[in-house]
Amino acid sequence: MVSATEADFLIVGAGIAGLRAAIGLAEVGRVLVVTKEVLGESNTHYAQGGIAVAMSGEEDVALHLEDTVNAGDGLVNREAARVLVEEGPLRVEELLAWGTGFDRENGRLMLTREGAHSRNRILHANGDATGAEIGRALLAHARGHHNITLLDWTTTAELIVEEGAVTGAVLLDADGRIFTVSAGAVLLASGGAGQVYSDTTNPAVATGDGIAMAWRAGAEISDMEFYQFHPTALSLPGVGRFLLSEALRGEGAYLRNARGERFMERYHPLLELAPRDVVARAITREGMGEHGGDQLPVYLDLRHVTGIDLVKRFPGISKFLAQHGLNIATDLLPVRPAAHYLMGGVKTDLDGRTSLAGLYAAGEVACTGVHGANRLASNSLLEGLVFGARAAQSMPEAKKTRPSAAEFKPHFAAQPLPDIAARLKHLQENMWRDAGLLRDISGLRNERRDLGRSGEQTLFAPQRDSVELANLHVVAELIVRSALAREESRGAHFRNDFPQRDDEHFAKHSVMRELAVSFEASEQGSLVR
The missing domain is CATH 3.50.50.60 (FAD/NAD(P)-binding domain)
Structure with a gap:
């Protein structure tokens, strides 16, 4: 009952x-x-x-x-x-x-x-x-x-x-x-x-x-379609993507590639303090290497920062780094982007x-x-x-x-889905590959087909992990369909096949109703400055 x-x-x-x-x-x-x-x-x-x-x-x-x-x-x-x-x-x-x-x-x-x-x-x-x-x-x-x-x-x-x-x-x-x-x-x-x-x-x-x-x-x-990827999450094997706050760059930290070079001057005049989408893509590109693939390290560097006690200013970050053998003030800190804010x-x-x-x-x-x-x-x-x-x-x-x-009589599946952990891992890895920081029509369509083959969004049992998997499936579907519809690059949404911003067609918000995507201007007036 x-x-x-x-x-x-x-x-x-x-x-x-x-x-x-x-x-x-x-x-x-x-x-x-x-x-x-x-x-x-x-x-x-x-x-x-x-x-x-x-x-x-x-x-x-x-x-x-x-x-x-x-x-x-x-x-x-x-x-x-x-x-x-x-x-x-x-x-x-x-x-x-x-x-x-x-x-x-x-x-x-x-x-x-x-x-x-x-x-x-x-x-x-x-x-x-x-x-x-x-x-x-x-x-x-x-x-x-x-x-x-x-x-x-x-x-x-x-x-x-x-x-x-x-x-x-x-x-x-x-x-x-x-x-x-x-x-x-x-x-x-x-x-x-x-x-x-x-x-x-x-x-x-x-x-x-x-x-x-x-x-x-x-x-x-x-x-x-606009998912912000934080540029600087700690990148260590077997360690979750621990956030290295943007405040580190606010205090003067540099970004360096595998050759030890500062590279942000090639991407934006604000250098390390450029908008997050710019910095995240820059780090991704610097890490791709000559033959593609995320293979070269990119580092956050605070070794030159003086006049501030970094351990006192960032006690939580310093403690976490120390647990993994890194010193915030004297070591290069390996970083990569990670999904951060929707x-x-x-x-x-x-x-x-x-x-x-x-x-x-x-x-x-x-x-x-x-x-x-x-x-x-x-x-x-x-x-x-x-x-x-x-x-x-x-x-x-x-x-x-x-x-x-x-x-009210709630409706749940009679039996829980099998292998929820494996299904979740499959969803997460495919979304990172096909609908992550850099996108194109091939990957997005591939992910949409994969999502269509599974029915987790309507098959959940009265248990937390089953409900969460169903919810993530819905979120993935919404992200992918919105990203496919926006055939331009703007802010956190970057399409390799449409790398330019297109104000003529897409200076509007995407709105989804029953899986149909439309683009609508803000009720508060013009969106483009």
Whole structure:
């Protein structure tokens, strides 16, 4: 028998967007926040570099807006970016009031710079553990509110849709028991989908659950072809792709090829601080070697950096490197790109509303167009904070009459899929090869055929790994079809067979409905500057 419960608001995900929304919604109703693992395990927790915010007045806000628009390669929703940079300072002041311990020097907040920023505006905490500190502060604040219930080790399997509106969700507890939650409004704040690729900086929980559930429920999905690959993930045999923060380059690190040469001058005037898509492709090309194939090492070099205690500035990175026999200050650090951040997701307006009544989304799972084709460094934490708060302001408008969750009968496969781990590995490796950093029509069509031969998107049992595989299959399908439709190169999407940007045909956002891809201009006006 399926048990049932209810809440005024259901939030899927306990990262920065979900927790900030919960704090806002708790003022007007009962909030249930669910997360797949222990509270605090999310992409937010692993955000190293910092949070970009213009705390120095109107000039800084205006420059932050232009930096965001420029990084997005002609596809940023300017109104969304304006909201981000103008409301960001207020939201960060809230974090400070709630006890977030950003790093200071002589009592003043310390600011650093990352790629494509025109000035120092990155706040960081504990050196290179900014996300973890923000998450800690938000979680502590949420726990103090009697209207917020936090439920960990709980997988959200499906959204409940009745008469075209989302009215709740089907959940699985850690033992696989099924229960339903009915709610006046549901917020997806479930983060990214890096596990669709074999090489990723994302934690294991990043399986695109919110995007896949929204898609199956009938919501519009946008800009899935734009997956940002972080340029500098540690590349050691047998070691997961540990992120080496862009803040290392902000402090002066160089990139060197196998011959020991700095090479970024051949690719961009900003050198190592060029936009991430440019740096990632440059590293890939430098590592290909004369006969192709990813065979030559590329290194991050901080040996020349003086005037800063690198171990103190980057304690988490330094510790991880030391565990693998590397010294941050004296060794060349082998790097390669890895899937890091999805600019696309569930299409929303600037207040978190999706195309389905009762369903909202914020953070990496959502797509407002704020990042365009390429996210500006350290704008992701700010996005979750700002748009999580905005979603909380708009969700109370949702219809309050809820059906009985007990009346909904969830549908699962009778038997779990066999060999889930092997199926997952096959999907990840094929997506990396055919729909990764460098793409072409042959590889994308090959991946689309492979996805079509398997049916994981409709065959999942009531167990977490089965649900996650189904969700990643949906995400892969959305990425591949969107990448095939965009016959140009822009930002994080690079087609070897269409290497030029084509503003005449593709200066628009991709939108997917029932696997049909269309290209639509932003409601906020012109996209191309």
